[in-house]
Amino acid sequence: xxxxxxxxxxxxxxxxxxxxxxxxxxxxxxxxxxxxxxxxxxxxxxxxxxxxxxxxxxxxxxxxxxxxxxxxxxxxxxxxxxxxxxxxxxxxxxxxxxxxxxxxxxxxxxxxxxxxxxxxxxxxxxxxxxxxxxxxxxxxxxxxxxxxxxxxxxxxxxxxxxxxxxxxxxxxxxxxxxxxxxxxxx
Amino acid sequence: xxxxxxxxxxxxxxxxxxxxxxxxxxxxxxxxxxxxxxxxxxxxxxxxxxxxxxxxxxxxxxxxxxxxxxxxxxxxxxxxxxxxxxxxxxxxxxxxxxxxxxxxxxxxxxxxxxxxxxxxxxxxxxxxxxxxxxxxxxxxxxxxxxxxxxxxxxxxxxxxxxxxxxxxxxxxxxxxxxxxxxxxxxxxxxxxxxxxxxxxxxxxxxxxxxxxxxxxxxxxxxxxxxxxxxxxxxxxxxxxxxxxxxxxxxxxxxxxxxxxxxxxxxxxxx
Numbered sequence: 336x337x338x339x340x341x342x343x344x345x346x347x348x349x350x351x352x353x354x355x356x357x358x359x360x361x362x363x364x365x366x367x368x369x370x371x372x373x374x375x376x377x378x379x380x381x382x383x384x385x386x387x388x389x390x391x392x393x394x395x396x397x398x399x400x401x402x403x404x405x406x407x408x409x410x411x412x413x414x415x416x417x418x419x420x421x422x423x424x425x426x427x428x429x430x431x432x433x434x435x436x437x438x439x440x441x442x443x444x445x446x447x448x449x450x451x452x453x454x455x456x457x458x459x460x461x462x463x464x465x466x467x468x469x470x471x472x473x474x475x476x477x478x479x480x481x482x483x484x485x486x487x488x489x490x491x492x493x494x495x496x497x498x499x500x501x502x503x504x505x506x507x508x509x510x511x512x513x514x515x516x517x518x519x520x521x
Numbered sequence: 522x523x524x525x526x527x528x529x530x531x532x533x534x535x536x537x538x539x540x541x542x543x544x545x546x547x548x549x550x551x552x553x554x555x556x557x558x559x560x561x562x563x564x565x566x567x568x569x570x571x572x573x574x575x576x577x578x579x580x581x582x583x584x585x586x587x588x589x590x591x592x593x594x595x596x597x598x599x600x601x602x603x604x605x606x607x608x609x610x611x612x613x614x615x616x617x618x619x620x621x622x623x624x625x626x627x628x629x630x631x632x633x634x635x636x637x638x639x640x641x642x643x644x645x646x647x648x649x650x651x652x653x654x655x656x657x658x659x660x661x662x663x664x665x666x667x668x669x670x671x672x673x674x675x676x677x678x679x680x681x682x683x684x685x686x687x688x689x690x691x692x693x694x695x696x697x698x699x700x701x702x703x704x705x706x707x708x709x710x711x712x713x714x715x716x717x718x719x720x721x722x723x724x725x726x727x728x729x730x731x732x733x734x735x736x737x738x739x740x741x742x743x744x745x746x747x748x749x750x751x752x753x754x755x756x757x758x759x760x761x762x763x764x765x766x767x768x769x770x771x772x773x774x775x776x777x778x779x780x781x782x783x784x785x786x787x788x789x790x791x
Contacts, residue, residue: 363543404536407543411532419525434524437531453526457533464538476542479531491545 338402345393353386360403364410371414371482381413388413411480433482436503440510456519463513467506474499475506609637627672627679631788634680642680642788643730643751644671645781671786680788721747721775724782732782734775749778751785 336355344352364385368378388409398405464472470492477483477491478499485503489496616624628634631642672679719736726732732751 401536404539407539408532412529415525415528415532434528436524437527438524440527453530454533456527456530460531461534461538464534469541472538473542473545476531476534476538477545479528480534480539480542482528 339399342393342397342399342402345389346397353390356386356389356402356406357382360406363403364406367407367410367481368414368417371411372417377417378414381410381417384413385410433479436507437479439507440514459514459517459519460510463510466513467509471502471506474502478503612637626682628682629679631680634682635788637682644680644786644788645784646671646673646678646786722779724779726751726782726785728786730782730785730787732785734778734782747774747778749782751782 336359341352341355341359344355361382365378365382368381369375372378372381385406389406392409396405464475467475473492474488477488478485483491485496485499489499492499613624613626616626626637628637634642672681721734721736723731723733730751732749735748735750737746737748
């Protein structure tokens, strides 16, 4: 079924929308959640909650043309929250490492003045990514959107882990500089 | 602002970037692949020499079904499936992931693989099994597939086995084609009744493995892409699938699959 038809079912409040969305995108959404949480049951819960949030948010949202990305964002958000709910001991080391990496991109840590909404900051990051080559974009998004381990990114792209690590380091430095130049006060 | 909030913010990058990163995949760098192929070729030469001496090549020709449905490697064929021994079946079930109907097993040598599975090993050097998992998970295929990549590790190549099982069912078996058994060629199993398959091209790989690339189109119009199947003896070794978000993207996958198929190698039982 086309995305537009599924969205239309959501808009008409027909429960079949959930079934069609699950049939079409369930496995991929679950894979995203599993990649972040590393736990099958939690991933399944995130997937199911994704449909619930989609049910509640469409309408007013109309993700025709980008339904998967819309659902995937919800799944990612839910999976990240699930990670945060875990006790510090149980938190995935990978997740902790990722947040530490992202802190390197912040020009002025913990300065609450002028704090940006995540969405606005996300748009700034998006603009920065579009200044990069496609390979760098993919490496960055795989690492910080899909939360892939470095090893998995290297395998996926057929490059060495050292290249991935170096690319990520330069991307983080570049993002930090970009945000500073653009006058973002984080 | 903390790192976690930055991670949240990354969630709002553009949809096109998310999709591009999801489907991005490249073949391994040429140098490692060549090295793996050189290794495979050397292994084949050694195996060929050993096989010629030990009469194994004749065994290869005998990997066929007999009229009673039992092939000469001791496997039963029931309803078009090659059924594993109970011991092997239990081994696979024990290795099955708790939350997914699939399992991965890796063996240090071809001999170990074949002792467990009993078929000639058809492998693709350097294939990332996790990539294959991704492809399988996007596939509503209810048949049972076998993927046998040679996985490069720091300790040398490992011979892998990935099996997806029928969701919720206890059966684990290897799809078997009667046509394949009769002619030693490759057969195609229908992927799903809601999908149609159209053969795009048929080839024989440099190592003599027949394979076919089929174009998958869903009746619902929500899935497009290409699947690669290859066979050896009576068994179909389901290859990999490349499934796209948009049709124009899928059109680039044929060459990618051909390159993969050309890298296939076969390892004979010792």
